[in-house]
Amino acid sequence: MTDALWAALADPHRRAIVPLLLERPRPVNELVEGTGLSQPNTSKHLRVLREAGLVRVRQDGQRRVYALDPAPIAELDAWLAPYRRLWNDSLDALGRRLDETPAAPATPTEGESP
Structure with missing residues (x-):
């Protein structure tokens, strides 16, 4: 895995772009929006994502449309x-442990008789 990939995904603005492109290619x-x-800032972030290989771009008339690679x-x-x-494995072990632990009896809430 390249350092460029990690660097590209380190920025929260670029990470916000990725799920939008996961839905569909977008101009x-x-x-x-x-x-x-x-x-200009969006274009800068897209350039970093493109250079890292995470997105591809195609021309559609006057528009550039970006898609995830x-x-x-x-x-x-x-x-x-x-x-x-x-x-x-850790979550499975926790699940087994919780299954083995007896459930505590419910305590009555205020105004409720035991």
Whole structure:
């Protein structure tokens, strides 16, 4: 996994762009509306995402339409897989522990008789 990918995803504005592009390819003006950033700032963030390989751009007349490139996301997913197993194992162990613990009796609320 490249440092450019991590650097691109480190910025919260760029991370806000990714879910918008997950829904569908979008022109810059829709991304400006979706992020609340100015057009120049949105374009700067898109350039970083493009250079990291996370997005592709195509011309559609006068507009540039951006789309996610799934390959770097798959690379990130593969890198996270061992950690996901660790989290799942820990959560499974917690679930087993909670299943073994007897439930505490419910305490009456105020005004309720026991």
